[in-house]
Each structure stands twice: as structure tokens, then as C-alpha cells.
Amino acid sequence: MSERKLLHGGDYNPEQWLDRPDILEQDITMMKQAHVNVVTLGVFSWSVMEPREGEYHFDWLEAIIHTLYANGISTILATPSAARPAWMAQKYPEVRRVRADRTRELFRRRQNYCYTSPLFRQKVRAIDEQLARRFGGDPAVILWHISNEMGGDCHCPLCQAEFRRWLQARYGSLDALNKAWNARFWSHDYTAWDQIESPAPQGEDAVQGLTLDWKRFVSDRHIDFFKFERDVIRGILPEAKFTTNLMYRFHDIDYHDLAKELDLVSWDNYPTWHKPSETVEQTALDTAMMHDLFYSLKGKPFLIMESSPSFTNWQPVTKQKKPGVAMLSALQGVAHGSDSVCYFQWRASRGAEEKFHGAVVGHDGRSDARTFRETAEVGAALEQLACAAGAGRPRQAAIVHDWPNMWALEGSSGPRNLGLGYWRELACHYNALARAGVTVDFIGQGSDLAGYSLVVAPMLYLLRDDFAEKLCLFARRGGTVVVSQWSGVVDESDLCRLGDTPYGLTELLGLRRAEIDGLYDEERRRCIPAPGAPLPLPVTQASVLCEVPALNETDPATPLLLYDEDYFAGAPAAAVHPCGDGRAYYLASRFTQDFYSALYAGLAKEAGLAPASPLPLPAGVLAARRDGLLFVQNCNPRPEKALDAVLPAYGTAVWQQDGGRLTRLL
Ligand code: GAL
Secondary structure (H helix, E strand, O other): OOOOEEEEEOOOHHHHHHHHHHHHHHHHHHHOOOOOOOOEEEEOOOHOOOOOOOOOHHHHHHHHHHHHOOOEEEEEEEEOOOOOOHHHHHHHHHHHHHHOOOOOOOOOOOOOOOOOOOOHHHHHHHHHHHHHHHHHOOOOEEEEEOOOOOOOOHHHOOHHHHHHHHHHHOOHHHHHHHOOOOOOOOHOOOHHHHHHOOOOOOOOOOHHHHHHHHHHHHHHHHHHHHHHHHHHHHHHHOOOOOEEEEEEOOOOHHHHHHHHHOOOEEEOOOOOOOOOOHHHHHHHHHHHHHHHHHHHHOOOOEEEEEEEOOOOOOOOOOOOOOOHHHHHHHHHHHHHEEEEEEEEEOOOOOOOOOOOOOEEEOOOOOOOOOOHHHHHHHHHHHHHHHHHOOOOOOOEEEEEOOHHHHHHHHHHOOOOOOOOOOHHHHHHHHHHHOOOOOOOEEEEOOOOOOOOOOEEOOOOOEOOOOHHHHHHHHHOOOOOOEOOOOOOEEEOOOOOOOOOOOOOHHHOOOEEEEEEEEOOOOOOEEEOOOOOOOOOOEEEEEOOOEEEEEOOOOOOOEEEEEEOOOOOOOOEEEEEEEEOOOEEEEEEOOHHHHHHEEEEHHHHHHOOOOOOOOOOOOOOOEEEOOOOEOOOOOOOOOOEEEEEEEOOOEEEEEEEEEEEEEEEEE
């Protein structure tokens, strides 16, 4: 991928059309019309590649790869491990996953192999070696795509044994494990390793240290499986580059850990556009948050591996993208750091689960269909924006999104079993920053804070000692820290911190958590600006959780907002505290969005964070930047003026930025 270009294409399944050479021919013609320059092949092709055990067929694949290449289309080659063939599932039951209730699945669907099974790994190794030998030196193959959307868990006996080995390596002794899990509670002390079982609906589901370790273990298993496949291919092709496709708000794998093993991050982007409960701008912000997360994982451009050119068939209702939204969605990815716009899928399949999923080419095969025309327009725009490929983004603000924290936070009983709305919390902070044109990264507790001016730690319930120290140091050196409710509560084993909390941050924040009150969904508590507060904030409403802080006796925080209702009226609901050359803000609850807008407008100014757009933009118009490029997108269903351009409904303008000079590129 040395030539500077944005990739445009997507998942292509010619194996479903091998008996229709006319269709395969039509595909090439239409791909050229749609400015396609890459396809992903092989994702679920195992039953064609190895129809019978040990009998490999790759001629069809080679012919297609070469015809495509002769027509200017490169290949991202996937290993087929995500869907194993029927003969294997029948002959070797151990490749089939066992569910949490200990039922072994029958042959079904996909992405449900046992990642521990030595037999499965042996079969994967064999086919991956074949692929690597056959296509390794091929200039048409530009990237290797390992498996597909890894996730889920397996509870088979092989995985149970592996889990116990993993625990032994983590804890060394049962004593240490029992301590970490507080196993004395309800008489749970384990006296032999093989008493430990993965969480199950009919088994253990109340030892939260166990549940958290199971999640860590499953995440490690997936990463181990990725590494296994990658290293099989790398053993034959030392120069090969690897990715696997990640997912929206994904829970099962710690992507910060996985990203260390990838050469390129890629993800599958399926926003629920036009859902009645959201404006297009809200859906765009929700999606931007994901793009920013995926950029941050390696701090470099990523790929959109899949997206729908029109609609999906698995969202609650199949909604067409309205005219212009395909372009908005595609260019949004590029604006936030993607070097590709790829689709699932090039051509709609005739039968089975996804026959009604959107595709660039529908069952009618027409190139005058709206989806096809709009896809071709996206392809042409990407050619105009080729200079964006490889461009980075500035470091300004970071929001902490840490997998073990999310797992532990969501796994506890209390303080609000109706849901803590973790992603909603992240969005409150993110949306305000993104609307202010600030570039936001998402970081884990292992990340480096250098280069950021603002670090936001929303609901950082599981706070590691080293990260608490990092936050304090960051503030002392001039950074701005924001910590929100329900932070610094437990350690890495989900054991409650003893003494004052937020653990490790009470000096930084100038206060401690005295109480926490949960609210029902319909409850709100009014909050008002504190008299003489140094930052102008609106009257707002607290929801979900209300922490009641007590200010430190020496060197206390300055209240910014006060609760105005309930028994805690008068207590600070938000406060600020100086720390060395920087300062720390504390938010005791979840407030209305206008509160975050006012807060972050003030903080961005204070921290010297320049907005992407040099001029203010109308509501619903969002800006993002990559080195030297400014993207402005109109999410409104009507034209809007932005800088020197009038953007049509859902329109995008792109400028090249040279110092203060802007030259319109698109
Ligand atoms: C993805 C998957 C694709 C296809 C697509 C449909 O999650 O990787 O194979 O199923 O969803 O939207």
C-alpha cells in the first residue's frame, strides 16, 4: 500500500457465484464503474477451499485474484477460520463451542469455533499455511485479514483447563486467588484448582473477581488465537501485514491489548441511521466516537473494513440511508482517520441469513440503482481525497475507555442495577468535545498521557494505582483532568478500596466521596451554579447516580455547581481544584448535555485547545481534521453555511489547510 490512495471496495464472495461466470464478469465491469480498488476475499470460504479434509482447492481463488488485479483491484485476503465446514464439525466435535450452560452447539452459523481446541488450531494452521504458500508473494494481496469479528466465549473442558492454567499463572497460589476474589464470602474458599469453573447460569455467578478474570481470560484467548494465525502466516511470509475487523462498543476483547498485535486496526461500521429516537447528528456523533476509539488504539489511521452501502437486515428495522447519507457516512470515517471505505457486501447473496442485507449490487444487478450510483460517487470522492491517506490527527484531549473497568463496572450488583449507562456517560463528554471541534482520543489505563492537554476519566470505577499516579502527575505538570462519579472505587481484582475514595485522587480533587445515592430512571435532582464559581455553568439536572462529596479540610476544592434538592441540597455537584501547574475537575453526577457543552467550552479555552474549524459552525454541522485537512459535515436535512461554503443537506466540504490559508478540495 505504498501509493497514496484511499481504499474503496469491500467483502466479495465470488465463491457463491462460481456457476455464474457471467455474473463474475459483470462484477469486474461494475467494480470499475464504482471506483473500487480493493476487495476482501476468503472470509467465509473454507468449505470451497477445503471441501473434504486435506483436499485443497485454490485455483478458483487465484483466478479471481488475478483477474481483479489485472483490472486495478487489489485483494485483502482473509483466513477462513471464522466459519468451519460441516465435515469438520461433524468429525471433530471439539471444534464446536460449549455454551455457558455447558451445552455443546451443533453445527451452526459462524464465529463459534473453540479457540482452545488443538484440533481446530491444527486445521487452521494447515489451511493458513496453504494460503500463505500460494498467495504469499502475490503483489495483488496487500493485507491479511485474520478470521472475522472475533468474539463470544467457549466453556468446553479444554477451555476450563486452560482457564485454570491461566489463573495459576496470574495468582501462583490458591491463597492469593481466594484473597483476590474475597472468596471467604458465602464460604467460597477454593481448596483445589479444579473446583474452579467458568461462570454459568446454573453455576457460579456471584463471585465478581471470578467473572472479571473470566472476561480477561476470554479476551486473552481471542488475542492468543489471533497471534496463532498471524504467526503461522508470518512464519512463511515475514513481511506480511495483518488486521482483523473490530466492532462497535465491543465488550468481549480488550482492544487496547489486541491492537498491540495488529499492524493495522480495522472495524465494521454499521450506524443505525434514521432511527426515530436520534437525529442524524446524534448518530454521526455516536459513530465518530467509535472512529476516534479505533484511531486511538494505535494512534494511526485505521480501515473501515465493512459498512453498509444502504441498509442492514439485522437492525430492528431495515432503514435505507437517505440520499446523501452514504457519502456523509463514508467521508466521516475518512475525516476521523480512516484510510478506506469498504462495504459488506459487494453483491447481495441469493439465499440464507443475509439475502436481504444491503449490497453495492442488489439482486436486480442494475448500475442505475440509487445505492450503486451513490457508491460510485463515494469512490470518485475518495479518489479526489487521496492525499488524506496516511494523514494523522493532532493530540488534544483523551477520554479513558478501559476494558477491565467496563467489565467490572457492569458486573457489580449496585449501586444501580437498572443500568449505569456507561456508554451514555462517555457520550456526554465526547459529544460536547466533538461539537466544540476538539480532537478526542480514547485511551486505556496503560496509555501514555504525553501530548494531551485534557484527560477525562468518566466512571473510572476500577482505577489502577499506576493510573491514579499518572493522572496526578499529568495535572501537576499543567494538564487538565476531569473525573466523574463512581470513579476510584475498586482495585484490579474488583476489591473495594479501603479509606477515602476516589482512591488515589482525593488530594488531586480536593474532596472525597461521602455518600452515593441512586436515582430511578424518572428521577432528576436540580443543580444550580455555585455563587462566585469561576466557570459559567447552566442550571442543570442530575441523574442516575448522585454522589455527595465532602470537601477536604485542608486545601479543599472550589464548588462549581450545587445540588439544589433532596437531603444533599447545598452539597457540591461539581468542583474544581488546582494541582501544581494544572487543575482537576470533579463531576458528582450525570447532567444534562448543555452542562457538558458549557463545561468543555470553558475547559477547551482554558487548556488552549484550538477547534478544528477556524469559524463557529451552525448547530448540526461537525468539523474534524487530519494533518493539513479540514472536513466539515452538515448533518442537517437542509443546506447550511459553513466557512465560505454552502453545504447541501448531508453535504461535506474538505479544505486543505496551509497555516491560516484554506483551499477547498471537495
Ligand atoms: C458483520 C460481518 C459480516 C456481515 C455483516 C452484516 O458483522 O462481519 O460478515 O455479517 O456483519 O452486517
